[in-house]
Amino acid sequence: MTVNRRFTLVARPQGLPRDSDFAMTQEPLPALAEGEFLIRNYYASIDPAIRGWLEPAGNYMPPVPLGDAVRASTIGVVEQSRHPHFAAGQWVMGLNKIEHFSVGRGDGFTQPIDVSAVPSPTAYLSVAGAVGLTAWFGVEDVMQPAAGQTLLVSGAAGAVGSLVGQLAKRRGAHVVGIAGGAEKCARLIHRYGFDAAIDYRGKDVTALSAEIGAACPEGVDFVYENVGGACLDAALLNLAQGALVVICGLISEYNGPPQGARNIWQLLVKTATMRGYLISQYLDRFPEGVAAMARLAGEGAVVYDEHVEDGIDNALPAMLRLFDGSNQGKMILKLA
Amino acid sequence: MTVNRRFTLVARPQGLPRDSDFAMTQEPLPALAEGEFLIRNYYASIDPAIRGWLEPAGNYMPPVPLGDAVRASTIGVVEQSRHPHFAAGQWVMGLNKIEHFSVGRGDGFTQPIDVSAVPSPTAYLSVAGAVGLTAWFGVEDVMQPAAGQTLLVSGAAGAVGSLVGQLAKRRGAHVVGIAGGAEKCARLIHRYGFDAAIDYRGKDVTALSAEIGAACPEGVDFVYENVGGACLDAALLNLAQGALVVICGLISEYNGPPQGARNIWQLLVKTATMRGYLISQYLDRFPEGVAAMARLAGEGAVVYDEHVEDGIDNALPAMLRLFDGSNQGKMILKLA
Numbered sequence: 001m002t003v004n005r006r007f008t009l010v011a012r013p014q015g016l017p018r019d020s021d022f023a024m025t026q027e028p029l030p031a032l033a034e035g036e037f038l039i040r041n042y043y044a045s046i047d048p049a050i051r052g053w054l055e056p057a058g059n060y061m062p063p064v065p066l067g068d069a070v071r072a073s074t075i076g077v078v079e080q081s082r083h084p085h086f087a088a089g090q091w092v093m094g095l096n097k098i099e100h101f102s103v104g105r106g107d108g109f110t111q112p113i114d115v116s117a118v119p120s121p122t123a124y125l126s127v128a129g130a131v132g133l134t135a136w137f138g139v140e141d142v143m144q145p146a147a148g149q150t151l152l153v154s155g156a157a158g159a160v161g162s163l164v165g166q167l168a169k170r171r172g173a174h175v176v177g178i179a180g181g182a183e184k185c186a187r188l189i190h191r192y193g194f195d196a197a198i199d200y201r202g203k204d205v206t207a208l209s210a211e212i213g214a215a216c217p218e219g220v221d222f223v224y225e226n227v228g229g230a231c232l233d234a235a236l237l238n239l240a241q242g243a244l245v246v247i248c249g250l251i252s253e254y255n256g257p258p259q260g261a262r263n264i265w266q267l268l269v270k271t272a273t274m275r276g277y278l279i280s281q282y283l284d285r286f287p288e289g290v291a292a293m294a295r296l297a298g299e300g301a302v303v304y305d306e307h308v309e310d311g312i313d314n315a316l317p318a319m320l321r322l323f324d325g326s327n328q329g330k331m332i333l334k335l336a
Numbered sequence: 337m338t339v340n341r342r343f344t345l346v347a348r349p350q351g352l353p354r355d356s357d358f359a360m361t362q363e364p365l366p367a368l369a370e371g372e373f374l375i376r377n378y379y380a381s382i383d384p385a386i387r388g389w390l391e392p393a394g395n396y397m398p399p400v401p402l403g404d405a406v407r408a409s410t411i412g413v414v415e416q417s418r419h420p421h422f423a424a425g426q427w428v429m430g431l432n433k434i435e436h437f438s439v440g441r442g443d444g445f446t447q448p449i450d451v452s453a454v455p456s457p458t459a460y461l462s463v464a465g466a467v468g469l470t471a472w473f474g475v476e477d478v479m480q481p482a483a484g485q486t487l488l489v490s491g492a493a494g495a496v497g498s499l500v501g502q503l504a505k506r507r508g509a510h511v512v513g514i515a516g517g518a519e520k521c522a523r524l525i526h527r528y529g530f531d532a533a534i535d536y537r538g539k540d541v542t543a544l545s546a547e548i549g550a551a552c553p554e555g556v557d558f559v560y561e562n563v564g565g566a567c568l569d570a571a572l573l574n575l576a577q578g579a580l581v582v583i584c585g586l587i588s589e590y591n592g593p594p595q596g597a598r599n600i601w602q603l604l605v606k607t608a609t610m611r612g613y614l615i616s617q618y619l620d621r622f623p624e625g626v627a628a629m630a631r632l633a634g635e636g637a638v639v640y641d642e643h644v645e646d647g648i649d650n651a652l653p654a655m656l657r658l659f660d661g662s663n664q665g666k667m668i669l670k671l672a
Binding site: 260274 | 396564569583586589593594595596597598601603604605606607609610611612613614
């Protein structure tokens, strides 16, 4: 194969991304400069954060330029190398693009991976990839819930949320998840071992707040927020004194004007803290996190789900599943 | 005088408090039990927090019961004592009520004060009282701004805000204040020594954000929020990486449904932290804070303003000035 097919941004989406915002382009394989290597991408990680990178201002990373392929984490195999530490045949993970071939430069975001340590190479895009690291450092460093404390996580059946809940349970916390629909709620209890599950569908802030209160009668010590909107406002009404609200994502806001949170006055009443958390803050500790999550996954100590769509032509449908909630596990796009 | 006149809550306010929510009642002086002392209140502090205490659920303190006098910080003189450490004639400050006489019990909120150390006894309700302590621990403990860092404070011409700005300036920070009207903005610069002042009146979030951006081109390291609403949303759009937003008050929300903040997504983008801050968290360090602020006031190292209304019959008008912004300095009610 000497052609690089690329999922290319041609217009900035207004609201939900549409077909006309993208084009499938073909380019010759890039020539390698000294210190570079060519990666054949096998899988790309389809993450909510991608939506933000399509905005003109980007978010915590530069925007994807019009005419360039869409940024995504990928795993693949080095095909050719002019880099001293990356040999042909080596599996790597990195922040690349949704395209069949990417050029690696061995910077902080690209690292070799040991596919023999995990059930499937895709684990490095799920349980041992960015989502797994997000859960790991969020639980083990940012929150550190103790036995007997209560943790509430929204988007709980999602890739990050399901791991956050399991890691918090391993520390002895009382874990309550919010998810959309009866099937996902059943999965929280029976597959991921949550103590309680709350279905947010069809409920306003008052109703959601009452359900959280019933599941967390002592109040919530930690909120791990992936969704925002009514979930966050209802969580704020149930904070324990001195609670910590970690904003990991606000997926309900990514395709429209921000709703924010009405009930931040509760931060004052409960002398609580709300902080934004990005995994990039832990870049220098990625290897430690990857090793920890790969070990837990290999031992079966945490369970995780992957939803794989096949082929670069399905990049947009895969992305849209994140926003309608129809994915069942970490959304991954198979490229080769 | 053997009668105690009291500013008594008779109905819970809907929105702005009204005359019909209160009654002036008269009661005989209370008899003292062992360990109690009678305080003749000279001045009461009229604070935004009082509005919250009138709500059925209270806020970080129990609600004022219907039929009881309205809670407030006061300073006064011990008139009679059955307490070993409080002798008749001693000046005291404490969390009491808007009434001519209160009963003290020598708990944590009541302490003797040295009126010879300050320009006027009322300093213990302003610069060396709860508002001064709020500024002191907010700047010296919660934020600790360093030279060259930028601090933005809303309600900057208010009792807390004007002191926050001056304390931050003493640490070498670049200090920008938001206030309502040209006169208050001029006072920020010329009387309180702020580096820049922004008049919020007639401006939406976009316009306010642009003015903050012009005054804080490197972004805002610390937001000290007293107001909420558009001020907070505009501040959130100007955060520096890793910024700290301290929620000290949200006075724009106290008389209506909460507006909250739309732009909390910026906490994620800037990996910033927002925390609620109550002076009650520093109860065990009050004497240290009172001493520090009394010394600064005595030396003229900080300037402060007091707006004194005369007579318990003016309790409600004094309270309403907090919400229309017509007070010029710390709002104090003279009782004797």
